[in-house]
Amino acid sequence: MPMDLEVVAxxxxxxLPTPNSFSKPFWDGTKRHELVLQKCNECGTFRYYPRPxxxxxxxxxxxxxKVSGRGTVYSYTIxxxxxxxxxxxKVPLVCAVIxxxxxxxxVSNVENVDPYAVTIGMPVxxxxxxxxxxxxxxxxxxxxx
Amino acid sequence: MRxxxxxxxxxxxxxxxxxxxxxxxxLHAEAVETALxxxxxxxRDVDGLISCPSxxxxxxxxxxxxxxxxxxxxxxxxxxxRVGGASSTSAVRDAANIIRSGLAxxxxxxxxxxxxxxxxxxxxxxxxxxxxxxxxxxxxxxxLIISLYALIAQRWMHEYGWTPEKVAEVAVSQRYNASxxxxxxxxxxxxxxxxxxxxxxxxxxxMLNCSLISDGGTALVVTTRERAQSLKQKPVYVLGMGNxxxxxFCWNLPDYTDYVRMLVQTSADTAFAQxxxxxxxxxxxxxxxxxxxxxxVGLEGMGFAKPGEGVDFVQGGRxxxxxxxxxNTHGGCLSYAHPGAPxxxxxxxxxxxxxxxxxxxxxxxxxxxxxxxxxxxxxTSHCTLILGNDR
Numbered sequence: 380m381p382m383d384l385e386v387v388a389x390x391x392x393x394x395l396p397t398p399n400s401f402s403k404p405f406w407d408g409t410k411r412h413e414l415v416l417q418k419c420n421e422c423g424t425f426r427y428y429p430r431p432x433x434x435x436x437x438x439x440x441x442x443x444x445k446v447s448g449r450g451t452v453y454s455y456t457i458x459x460x461x462x463x464x465x466x467x468x469k470v471p472l473v474c475a476v477i478x479x480x481x482x483x484x485x486v487s488n489v490e491n492v493d494p495y496a497v498t499i500g501m502p503v504x505x506x507x508x509x510x511x512x513x514x515x516x517x518x519x520x521x522x523x524x
Numbered sequence: 525m526r527x528x529x530x531x532x533x534x535x536x537x538x539x540x541x542x543x544x545x546x547x548x549x550x551l552h553a554e555a556v557e558t559a560l561x562x563x564x565x566x567x568r569d570v571d572g573l574i575s576c577p578s579x580x581x582x583x584x585x586x587x588x589x590x591x592x593x594x595x596x597x598x599x600x601x602x603x604x605x606r607v608g609g610a611s612s613t614s615a616v617r618d619a620a621n622i623i624r625s626g627l628a629x630x631x632x633x634x635x636x637x638x639x640x641x642x643x644x645x646x647x648x649x650x651x652x653x654x655x656x657x658x659x660x661x662x663x664x665x666x667x668l669i670i671s672l673y674a675l676i677a678q679r680w681m682h683e684y685g686w687t688p689e690k691v692a693e694v695a696v697s698q699r700y701n702a703s704x705x706x707x708x709x710x711x712x713x714x715x716x717x718x719x720x721x722x723x724x725x726x727x728x729x730x731m732l733n734c735s736l737i738s739d740g741g742t743a744l745v746v747t748t749r750e751r752a753q754s755l756k757q758k759p760v761y762v763l764g765m766g767n768x769x770x771x772x773f774c775w776n777l778p779d780y781t782d783y784v785r786m787l788v789q790t791s792a793d794t795a796f797a798q799x800x801x802x803x804x805x806x807x808x809x810x811x812x813x814x815x816x817x818x819x820x821v822g823l824e825g826m827g828f829a830k831p832g833e834g835v836d837f838v839q840g841g842r843x844x845x846x847x848x849x850x851x852n853t854h855g856g857c858l859s860y861a862h863p864g865a866p867x868x869x870x871x872x873x874x875x876x877x878x879x880x881x882x883x884x885x886x887x888x889x890x891x892x893x894x895x896x897x898x899x900x901x902x903x904t905s906h907c908t909l910i911l912g913n914d915r
Contacts, residue, residue, distance in 0.1 A: 456674035
């Protein structure tokens with residue numbers, strides 16, 4: 380059988396993002412427990428992850444705008460093998476593509492739910508995982524019925 | 525059919541499979557020696573080099589360093605092909621263009637990786653992963669590389685009602701093909717039930733839905749039609765080439781079905797048009813297969829299966845050797861090997877072998893035209909080649 384993936388899962392540290400001059404408003408937002416995304420001032424299209432130009436109209440005229448934090452599961456996978464040692468006691472975890480109500484998609488985790496209960500189209504809302512003083516990861520949970 | 529001016533004249537593999545026990549540099553050297561021997565050429569005949577960088581041993585000017593390792597510091601042209609798995613077909617495309625423009629006459633393509641043994645520089649796994657994926661927007665959430673393919677598979681299965689039982693036929697067929705190849709990493713036949721019972725990795729993908737993890741090196745030699753005539757092997761001609769490039773991160777794709785299929789189709793249509801051949805002329809096909817879903821997407825995008833019917837197309841042994849359209853006759857990344865960067869170079873090498881003929885049980889009878897589709901970056905970057913043994 381193929382090798383045990385433990386061989387590649389040797390990093391003990393939790394992998395975390397590194398905010399830069401460009402993405403700082405996004406990470407500052409999550410720290411305040413707000414989901415703040417780039418919105419094109421020309422055509423109104425939201426985009427994620429942070430980048431210089433609108434993928435629809437190519438304008439660089441952008442405003443960081445707070446969004447609802449609500450959306451649905453576009454696709455998901457239940458990850459059974461740890462990517463790195465830090466994830467060892469976190470699996471199985473749900474890694475999902477969330478389609479926000481504003482039409483933009485993000486990769487995140489769906490938490491506070493049995494992984495096997497997650498479905499495509501499931502309504503979700505943002506939650507915040509305050510990992511360090513600097514970093515808060517946006518994650519999602521099912522919207523209660 | 526187009527009058528082909530470029531030919532693949534040499535192929536080589538080095539220690540493909542489990543733990544090669546050496547660095548990628550040694551694998552490069554071994555594969556290159558084999559490919560040049562196969563062509564009837566020596567290193568001094570080579571004036572162009574394209575490297576496909578190892579994930580373990582990458583360098584800023586990998587191609588220049590590789591030339592130094594190979595003992596060929598003199599050369600007219602070097603570069604690296606950096607299109608992930610599609611570096612296979614893309615490197616042949618680049619070699620063809622380099623030769624056509626007169627920058628080189630004999631181009632060596634060399635690719636090696638030690639993803640299984642990870643012998644090499646020893647970056648942390650997260651750093652290696654970040655080389656491909658977003659350390660800011662993906663990795664903190666714990667997806668494996670293969671998880672990103674699982675996101676695509678989940679969506680296709682959802683939209684078209686594909687069952688795990690039917691999808692499993694891809695893995696079973698690939699293993700059957702690999703059972704006919706003495707060099708395959710996994711040759712023991714498997715059943716649908718074996719696939720369904722294999723370890724869950726990243727739903728809906730289980731162990732046997734995923735590619736293997738291997739070591740190994742590959743090399744190809746590309747030159748002009750004229751030069752090819754005096755060499756050792758029957759030339760395999762590059763009849764057509766096509767590409768389609770899209771987003772880097774698959775979650776940016778506008779949708780995971782129609783849009784992804786359109787990308788493959790754009791690449792394949794360009795290659796077929798350039799070659800002047802139709803789908804009906806194709807004797808066998810190759811699709812880059814980091815996961816089984818890629819084979820199904822590829823067969824639809826290349827126009828062999830109707831939209832949404834890829835999984836029906838593969839039933840009944842149709843993509844096995846002996847079937848209507850044998851696909852990945854060596855067993856592909858699922859059963860032959862997936863050493864990382866060289867994974868899909870092995871598809872090209874098998875295509876060349878089939879078009880040369882004489883493979884015994886594994887030979888597709890009277891094979892004349894092969895369609896080889898390279899995909900990378902979770903089905904976001906594509907390059908198709910149409911190869912033939914008659915110009």
